[in-house]
Amino acid sequence: MALPAIFIVGVLFVYPFFLSLMNSFKVKDGWGWDHYKTVFELYTGDLLYTVWISVASLAILLVFGILLGGYLRFRHNGWIEFLFKIPLFIPFVVVGHAMRVLLAPNGTLNASLAALGVIDLQNPPSIAFSSAGIITALAWKNLSLALLLLMGAFRSIDQNFIDAARNIGANYLRILFTVMVPMAKGSIAVSAVLIFTSMMGSFSIPMMLGTTEGSQMAMVDLYYQIVYQNNYGAANAIGVISYLISMGAAMYYLRTVTKR
Amino acid sequence: MDIRIQQLQKLYQDKPALENINLVLQPGSFTAIVGPSGCGKTTLIRALAGLVPINGGSIIYGEEDVTDLPPQHRQTAMVFQNYALWPHMTVFENVAYGLKLRKLAKAEIEQKVMSILEKVEIDTSDLKKRHPQQYSGGQQQRIALARALVLEPKLLLLDEPLSNLDAKVRQRLRVEIRRIQQDLGITAVYVTHDQEEALSMADQVVVMNKGRIEQAGTPEEVYRRPASYFVAHFLGNSNTLEVIRKDGDYRVGGQSFKMAEWLDIKGENLQLVVRGEEVKCSFDQPSMTGHLTFAGRLRESLFVGSGYRHWIEIEGQNLFIESDSKLQGTGSCYVHLPINQCFLFAKQTDKEAREIEA
Amino acid sequence: MSAVMWRLSGRVIGYGLALFVILGPISSLLLWSIAEKWYWPHLFPQQIGPMYWKKVLEGDMMDALLLSFGIALVVTLLTLLLTVPLSYYLARFEMPFKALIMLLFLLPQAFPQLPVFSNTMVLLYKWDLVGTVPGVILIHLVGALVYAVWILVSVFKSIPVSYEEASINLGASKMRTFFTVTLPLSIPGLIASALMVFLYSLDEFTGTLLIGSPFITTMPIYMYNSAMGYEMQVASITALLLMIPGLLLLFLLERYMKSEYLAAFGRA
Numbered sequence: 001m002a003l004p005a006i007f008i009v010g011v012l013f014v015y016p017f018f019l020s021l022m023n024s025f026k027v028k029d030g031w032g033w034d035h036y037k038t039v040f041e042l043y044t045g046d047l048l049y050t051v052w053i054s055v056a057s058l059a060i061l062l063v064f065g066i067l068l069g070g071y072l073r074f075r076h077n078g079w080i081e082f083l084f085k086i087p088l089f090i091p092f093v094v095v096g097h098a099m100r101v102l103l104a105p106n107g108t109l110n111a112s113l114a115a116l117g118v119i120d121l122q123n124p125p126s127i128a129f130s131s132a133g134i135i136t137a138l139a140w141k142n143l144s145l146a147l148l149l150l151m152g153a154f155r156s157i158d159q160n161f162i163d164a165a166r167n168i169g170a171n172y173l174r175i176l177f178t179v180m181v182p183m184a185k186g187s188i189a190v191s192a193v194l195i196f197t198s199m200m201g202s203f204s205i206p207m208m209l210g211t212t213e214g215s216q217m218a219m220v221d222l223y224y225q226i227v228y229q230n231n232y233g234a235a236n237a238i239g240v241i242s243y244l245i246s247m248g249a250a251m252y253y254l255r256t257v258t259k260r
Numbered sequence: 261m262d263i264r265i266q267q268l269q270k271l272y273q274d275k276p277a278l279e280n281i282n283l284v285l286q287p288g289s290f291t292a293i294v295g296p297s298g299c300g301k302t303t304l305i306r307a308l309a310g311l312v313p314i315n316g317g318s319i320i321y322g323e324e325d326v327t328d329l330p331p332q333h334r335q336t337a338m339v340f341q342n343y344a345l346w347p348h349m350t351v352f353e354n355v356a357y358g359l360k361l362r363k364l365a366k367a368e369i370e371q372k373v374m375s376i377l378e379k380v381e382i383d384t385s386d387l388k389k390r391h392p393q394q395y396s397g398g399q400q401q402r403i404a405l406a407r408a409l410v411l412e413p414k415l416l417l418l419d420e421p422l423s424n425l426d427a428k429v430r431q432r433l434r435v436e437i438r439r440i441q442q443d444l445g446i447t448a449v450y451v452t453h454d455q456e457e458a459l460s461m462a463d464q465v466v467v468m469n470k471g472r473i474e475q476a477g478t479p480e481e482v483y484r485r486p487a488s489y490f491v492a493h494f495l496g497n498s499n500t501l502e503v504i505r506k507d508g509d510y511r512v513g514g515q516s517f518k519m520a521e522w523l524d525i526k527g528e529n530l531q532l533v534v535r536g537e538e539v540k541c542s543f544d545q546p547s548m549t550g551h552l553t554f555a556g557r558l559r560e561s562l563f564v565g566s567g568y569r570h571w572i573e574i575e576g577q578n579l580f581i582e583s584d585s586k587l588q589g590t591g592s593c594y595v596h597l598p599i600n601q602c603f604l605f606a607k608q609t610d611k612e613a614r615e616i617e618a
Numbered sequence: 619m620s621a622v623m624w625r626l627s628g629r630v631i632g633y634g635l636a637l638f639v640i641l642g643p644i645s646s647l648l649l650w651s652i653a654e655k656w657y658w659p660h661l662f663p664q665q666i667g668p669m670y671w672k673k674v675l676e677g678d679m680m681d682a683l684l685l686s687f688g689i690a691l692v693v694t695l696l697t698l699l700l701t702v703p704l705s706y707y708l709a710r711f712e713m714p715f716k717a718l719i720m721l722l723f724l725l726p727q728a729f730p731q732l733p734v735f736s737n738t739m740v741l742l743y744k745w746d747l748v749g750t751v752p753g754v755i756l757i758h759l760v761g762a763l764v765y766a767v768w769i770l771v772s773v774f775k776s777i778p779v780s781y782e783e784a785s786i787n788l789g790a791s792k793m794r795t796f797f798t799v800t801l802p803l804s805i806p807g808l809i810a811s812a813l814m815v816f817l818y819s820l821d822e823f824t825g826t827l828l829i830g831s832p833f834i835t836t837m838p839i840y841m842y843n844s845a846m847g848y849e850m851q852v853a854s855i856t857a858l859l860l861m862i863p864g865l866l867l868l869f870l871l872e873r874y875m876k877s878e879y880l881a882a883f884g885r886a
Binding site: 001002004005006008009010011012013014015016017019020023079080082083084085086087088089090091092093094095096097098099100101102107108109111112114115140143197200201203204208219222223226232235236238239240242243246247250 | 636637639661704723726730731734735736737741756817820823838841846850857864867868872
């Protein structure tokens with residue numbers, strides 16, 4: 001009874017995973033680095049762009065998660081907690097669409113800002129279809145995950161460690177940054193890796209909010225290579241590079257886990 | 261400066277956790293709060309630190325009302341049961357934390373940290389490199405004590421600081437905490453569930469039960485003159501005998517005795533509390549001056565290391581008594597209870613009794 | 619201003635900000651879904667009404683909706699059937715290659731899906747499953763099985779072994795113990811994971827786009843197509859409908875279940 005599950009994951013995920021490794025080296029007359037050469041010629045900028053977008057969203061999420069997670073550790077607030085769990089349950093495509101509607105040049109945010117007289121309608125800024133749009137959407141979608149992970153990390157700190165600092169005169173912000181963050185360092189690093197990998201591999205949000213010209217996220221490039229160029233070799237090379245970046249993050253994760 | 265706690269009240273989900281707490285802490289005194297778990301002693305000490313908000317009453321330092329001050333402005337410092345030394349900081353950083361918050365000069369911080377650590381007898385050689393986890397439990401608690409004392413608080417709060425330590429270390433630290441407290445002349449409140457600790461360390465012992473103070477007084481007072489059945493039963497190895505009073509005549513089962521005192525206690529059903537180490541047992545003395553004597557049967561004797569513990573049955577009720585040497589004899593015996601060590605109270609209702617047992 | 623006023627206004631600003639951050643993007647969808655005429659740059663639609671709702675609910679969106687629910691139901695049932703025994707084994711018994719199996723189920727969480735699924739697509743082409751419902755179900759199963767195993771292993775681990783030992787000790791067989799002791803105790807966890815798997819399948823986009831298109835149109839695909847085709851109202855209405863099951867699940871989890879399973883979600 002246990003075998004079919006293993007079989008399905010094995011055949012439909014693990015085997016294709018190794019196929020992608022293999023196919024990225026397969027060229028017409030044998031094996032070679034050709035696909036990687038193509039990818040680095042075409043997409044070095046995009047790969048760096050992908051990492052930059054992921055790091056930027058991660059940074060926003062960590063700052064947010066630490067501040068709000070810390071606040072909720074000090075003062076329980078069921079309502080705020082519930083509110084910030086909502087993004088977790090909203091599908092990626094819906095987030096993508098909602099952000100398009102909100103952030104497009106003629107979107108609701110610009111209309112609101114124009115009504116307040118903040119921006120000039122003749123030349124409305126476009127937040128969607130730019131890096132800022134992708135970062136906003138990715139950060140928004142991952143708000144809940146970041147908050148849940150960081151709140152978990154902070155909740156596992158014994159109350160006495162916090163009281164000891166309060167008792168000898170530290171205010172909340174100081175306790176957060178001198179006691180709680182250092183004590184939860186390991187869990188925060190793990191959360192960061194989890195969030196980073198999920199953003200690096202994100203596909204639908206960059207597809208919907210990506211720039212028409214300029215840099216693209218790696219997964220979008222990969223999709224275009226398959227659908228429009230039918231170039232599986234190059235697509236797999238992009239895939240393998242994305243594995244390596246994820247692995248790098250995961251190695252860091254394993255190192256912090258085993259160190260503790 | 262004395263510290264006065266007046267009419268303190270604390271509710272947890274509408275249930276009283278602290279009720280009508282009144283207490284005066286003399287300057288430089290050591291007060292121990294004892295009671296069973298859940299009696300409110302930890303809530304009380306945390307309320308004094310300002311770590312739990314209270315629902316009524318006031319805390320006054322000399323002339324200053326600190327009831328509404330946040331914990332950081334109360335000038336209290338607390339020592340926790342699990343030490344709560346931050347593992348990511350070195351020993352030096354732990355102790356210096358509060359001083360840094362007060363923006364003291366570096367040299368001054370250094371000097372204060374070193375001198376307080378010497379006071380609590382921690383080796384100061386490389387504490388800038390070492391983390392608290394590298395020290396033994398007893399040493400960690402010394403460091404935690406230093407972290408609290410270095411701020412020269414007006415009130416030192418200790419929340420069961422020794423209960424995670426093993427017996428030998430505990431004995432030693434007891435004496436040292438007391439010595440340091442006296443040296444510095446600091447007012448201290450010490451919460452413990454260990455009555456021996458409370459009786460041996462404190463100037464004032466406060467016995468708490470169900471969020472209330474049952475009795476407060478010197479250790480001798482609460483031990484020798486318990487104010488309630490709870491206190492009498494809680495302190496020492498106490499025995500309880502059910503006594504029935506009718507027309508000035510007191511009876512334990514079929515055996516009656518006369519008593520002139522205790523007339524102010526109401527009711528027919530009474531309880532007599534006596535400590536095991538005060539009771540004597542003989543096989544040939546039907547009476548003893550100053551004692552109540554009952555006939556009983558010696559059921560069993562146990563060797564408990566420092567002496568013997570005997571189980572004696574009187575009219576179907578059990579009494580445990582202690583003696584240094586083994587009793588010579590078996591079976592029928594006489595039990596002698598010193599009258600001035602017998603405490604008589606109106607009988608608890610079943611509910612109250614259950615709560616005390618629990 | 620007094621301290622109380624400061625604190626109060628700080629709280630109002632905090633709540634306001636939180637509401638805006640979370641509900642802002644969603645409220646735009648609501649507005650678009652009822653906009654019959656909305657000319658830029660007006661803040662609100664010129665004409666509102668249920669016209670597009672009617673159109674969408676009577677149109678081909680309903681096919682997508684029914685298909686999505688059907689697929690999600692099949693995926694959920696298959697997932698439970700396949701993962702309950704496996705998770706129980708993993709939680710309780712030492713078995714050969716246990717670490718390897720756990721690693722197998724960690725891989726899909728640790729690596730981007732798209733590059734792997736594009737190779738899965740090539741395989742499914744060979745078996746003539748691309749563009750078919752069974753193909754989509756299979757690709758959903760991959761992610762669903764992984765979620766379910768991780769949740770269920772922790773559910774079974776949280777049931778003390780001593781409960782089972784007591785039953786076996788009294789003479790019950792292992793099978794009987796599983797069905798009379800373990801399974802009843804794990805029902806809340808089973809329900810939670812079933813709901814999460816259902817939602818996962820309902821919301822799945824990447825795999826469905828690769829394996830299903832252009833013949834299989836589930837709700838997320840339908841929404842994506844209409845959004846990319848700038849049918850603002852249709853896309854917004856579909857998006858709103860697509861949000862409902864998730865919000866319901868969130869509510870149910872908050873109300874009736876431990877929220878510790880949540881963190882496993884949200885990575886897709």
